[in-house]
Amino acid sequence: MRILLVEDETHTAEFVARGLREVGHRVDVAGSGRDGLFLATTETFDLLILDRMLPVVDGLTILRTLRASQIHTPALVLSALAEVDQRVEGLKAGADDYLVKPFALVELLARVEALLRRPASSSTGTEGTLLRVADLELDRLERTVRRGGERIELKPREFQLLEYLLRHAGQVVTRTMLLEAVWDYHFDPRTNVIDVHVSNLRAKIDRGNTMPLIHTVRGVGYRLGPADG
């Protein structure tokens, strides 16, 4: 996949670009907003990663300009501004995700994967009724979960957690992604409270099963899939 990274801090830009290349992406780096805007309008990318605070032309201005000229490439905004209104401002400008600095590279990579794979799962409405991985089945209409044909009772929030994991099956999903997706609030998740919720969910899904489906990715988050890999 081809990614455009617009970031004026060279160290951060190099670090992020290297990380993205290591997982197999092609990365173009623009060191200023003007270059970034030029590249984004003249060439085709699968994803844009924009720093919000850039000299002269900032990230949100680039985004607004692109969206106004009907360029809908998914965009991830990086910013030191973390408050909910600042986030909302970013999303309103056309960002698909908003990541606050300082961020862990793995967090950025997980979000990039989620954004790159998103169109397939979110554009079609009918696809979503039944989500299945191995012998685990989740019916979104009936709001039921079955493992090996056997019904599993979940609390509403556990159901949402599992649904999100299933939608991103095979991908690494970070704790903050889970919190943002399942708890529709912006707050400081200082505690690793999400771990408690996932382990409760795991107890219901994987208990007594020879093939565990919910895997912990150390230092990052979780991945739902048939095998550890």
Place this chain on the structure above:
Amino acid sequence: MRLLVLSPLLVAAVAALLLWPSWREAVGHIEAELRAAIEREGWDLQVEFHEHGIEGLVAAIGERVERELDPRARYLLLDRDRERLAGNLSQWPPDFSADAEGYGHYAEAAGGAVAARRLELFGERLLLVGRVSPVPAFESALARRLLLAALLLTALAALATLWFAWRLRRRLGLLLHEAEEIRRGDLSRRLVARGRGDEIDALTDAFNRAFGDLERLLSGAREVGAHLAHDLRRPLQHARREIEEALAAAPAEGHAALESGLARLDELDATLGALLRLGRIESGGLGRTNEPVRLEEVVGDAIELLAPLAEAQGRTVVARLQPCTLAGDRHLLFQLVQNLLENAIRHGQGSIEVGTREDGTLWVRDEGPGVDPADLPRLGERFYRADPARGTPGSGIGLALARAIAEAHGCVLRFENLDPGFRVSVCRDPGPGTQDPVASSSRQAGG
């Protein structure tokens, strides 16, 4: 109210003081006139006596009495043996005392005062010429009128005072209400001057200028906050990147130290984030969202998020939620509940009760020993910890953030030792807007 009673009395007193000299002057004029009339008549009668003798005087007095030229005139002529010769008085008035010129007053049995002149005629005869004085009648009439005028003035003054007080109250009340709305809401709003150019308009202008300064200051602070966030987070990002790079290159035995370094960095970032957020809430940059929020839903969600942490300690969280809608920011309210709940999970003991009431009150109660009473008033201050030895990361700011969020929503945080147990409540701040603007006195006590 005191002013209301006092001012009419004052008006009456001032009126009386001003009228007193005029009154004295008028009475003086009347008395002088009276005296002159008596002197003239005395002179006429003396002339009569000198020209026509005692018989002529008796006839003249008799004629005057008979014809009642002046009903107020009094005459008495006595001979050497003090026998009455003529006049309309039966006897010499006993309480008549004359001055050196033979002039004086006496009171009549029927009431009324008489001014009179005592004349000594040839042959030790005595003549009294008097006139009923109009002064007492004048005085009582004047007093009656003055009293009526004073009452009228008093009533008018009372009405005027009431009216002024009512208007002042109304305008001050309006100003106060607007100021409170500005404090709670949009800082770019201004108080409305009535355009009368009076003191209240001057006050309004002064307030508006102060609000303008405040707005400039706050927007400046907000900008500084954004730059601060950028400038502080950039080095954190660099540090994080360098540790991550080192981590990728380091042998496995070095990982633990580097990972704990990363964790510390994240802790620092969380504290920084909380501080920046606190700054933005306090400067009015956050918490100005005024959407209706179902408080019990937000609290329910926060309980759902955090209850597993308490349950992992073998404790329970009990929800007593009554439906309640609040105007505010749901994200901030969630953070408020989260901080209070985390506080109870970390520092409290036993089961935790979380409740909302219809009036917007929210409380979190645990069964722990509570807080040293000496620490109670300082809870919620920035960086203040009741027990520094606990040293829980970020806890110095959690309650301060909770307090700031509560205040941004027009509420106050209240801490109570319940013995046993400890309760934090978020209650509606009565605020200055609901106080009596003129007669407020016990505002401070409520704090």
